[in-house]
Amino acid sequence: MAHIRGKKYQDIMLVADQSEKQSNGKGVVLNFSVDDIDDFSDRAIKAGAKILEGPIDRAWNARELVLCDPDGYVITLSKGIDKGKAFEDVIDQVKSK
Structure with a gap:
């Protein structure tokens, strides 16, 4: 994995895919900040999202x-x-896991 950090919370992570599966989205992860995860989860379930x-x-x-x-x-x-x-406290917390 290559972790490229710009500013605080501005990250690009390049991760090698270990699977044999081929698809358009192979190796691409899009990350978005939202205000209410649980609301999005409820809406995703109702919409039949994967x-x-x-x-x-x-x-x-x-x-x-x-x-x-x-x-x-x-x-x-x-x-x-x-x-x-x-x-810095978040980073320390991640390192301790």
């Missing part, structure tokens, strides 16, 4: 919902859990 994971609280101070669109693109919707937590 939910890969979540909603789930992550070590990196985010609640996330991971979806797959019909073309195979993975879409992660993310919301900060504790907006008052310092960035």
